[in-house]
Amino acid sequence: MSKENLLNLEEVVSFSSYAHTMVKSEDGSYTAFSEQFQEHYHSTRDGALHESLYKHVIPAFDHHKDKEELTILDICFGLGFNTLATLYYLRENKIKKRLRIFSPEFDAELIASLHDFTYPDTFHSLIPIIQTLSREHVYEDEFVYIELYIGDARAYLQGCNELFDIVYQDAFSPSVNPLLWTREYFKEIASLLKEDAILTTYSIALKTRLALYENGFYIYINQGDGHRDATFATLQPVGAYKAVNMPHKIACNQDVESLSDALCAHL
Ligand SMILES: C[S@@+](CC[C@H](N)C(=O)[O-])C[C@H]1O[C@@H](n2cnc3c(N)ncnc32)[C@H](O)[C@@H]1O
Numbered sequence: 001m002s003k004e005n006l007l008n009l010e011e012v013v014s015f016s017s018y019a020h021t022m023v024k025s026e027d028g029s030y031t032a033f034s035e036q037f038q039e040h041y042h043s044t045r046d047g048a049l050h051e052s053l054y055k056h057v058i059p060a061f062d063h064h065k066d067k068e069e070l071t072i073l074d075i076c077f078g079l080g081f082n083t084l085a086t087l088y089y090l091r092e093n094k095i096k097k098r099l100r101i102f103s104p105e106f107d108a109e110l111i112a113s114l115h116d117f118t119y120p121d122t123f124h125s126l127i128p129i130i131q132t133l134s135r136e137h138v139y140e141d142e143f144v145y146i147e148l149y150i151g152d153a154r155a156y157l158q159g160c161n162e163l164f165d166i167v168y169q170d171a172f173s174p175s176v177n178p179l180l181w182t183r184e185y186f187k188e189i190a191s192l193l194k195e196d197a198i199l200t201t202y203s204i205a206l207k208t209r210l211a212l213y214e215n216g217f218y219i220y221i222n223q224g225d226g227h228r229d230a231t232f233a234t235l236q237p238v239g240a241y242k243a244v245n246m247p248h249k250i251a252c253n254q255d256v257e258s259l260s261d262a263l264c265a266h267l
Pocket of ligand 1: 040041042052075076077078079080081082083104105106107110151152153154170171172177180
């Protein structure tokens with residue numbers, strides 16, 4: 001879509017120049033469409049806020065309800081919904097936990113433009129936080145420390161010294177953003193996790209689940225009213241959830257392979 005065409009659309013605002021278009025999603029919250037990746041930042045059908053809460057935040061915090069301090073890896077920051085929805089969920093439910101959130105994002109222009117983005121009303125009290133992150137890439141108060149890394153997520157992981165309780169795996173889809181879904185990528189992620197960590201993702205692709213499974217993850221279906229199925233994965237089995245029978249899936253789909261860094265080099 002040309003810049004001229006974009007400027008004719010009603011939904012376009014000054015947000016991040018012509019690289020992104022702001023689009024209203026099904027739950028009334030706005031998401032964005034990326035010209036570079038030709039994808040929306042969230043499922044427009046599930047809704048941006050709804051997707052963040054139900055595919056990422058709620059399963060992660062249900063899993064860790066007893067822990068008082070959590071370290072989170074938010075891959076990648078984008079519009080910041082997963083980080084903001086986390087803070088919103090804790091405030092709304094009066095849950096007191098100390099959080100440290102780390103989030104790589106290579107689109108510096110996007111981050112700088114977030115003060116122009118129309119966030120849901122429910123994020124109203126969090127607007128000063130997003131404004132600080134947009135300007136300074138770091139925010140801290142009594143309960144939360146948030147740090148953005150402006151650069152490539154794979155480079156960030158290689159230099160990372162943290163051990164995470166939660167990973168929000170929310171890159172663009174494997175077909176357009178493959179290097180953040182390979183078996184080597186998930187190996188790096190697995191090496192940065194605590195034993196009881198959880199990884200949440202909207203992807204239900206067998207290739208994604210296989211790349212996780214090959215790195216020792218147990219794979220579960222995140223099913224619920226009002227959103228399409230998603231996945232979460234853990235390094236230890238968790239009883240209460242519906243597991244994906246990976247040996248059976250592999251036996252039924254013998255041609256399927258996880259993505260690899262080598263394959264991505266040829267795409
Ligand atoms: C689907 S969006 C993330 C949505 C975000 N979690 C949110 O809630 O708004 C994917 C993001 O990944 C970023 N991205 C893609 N590949 C990246 C990479 N290799 N390193 C850092 N950021 C990357 C894109 O710029 C985009 O902002």
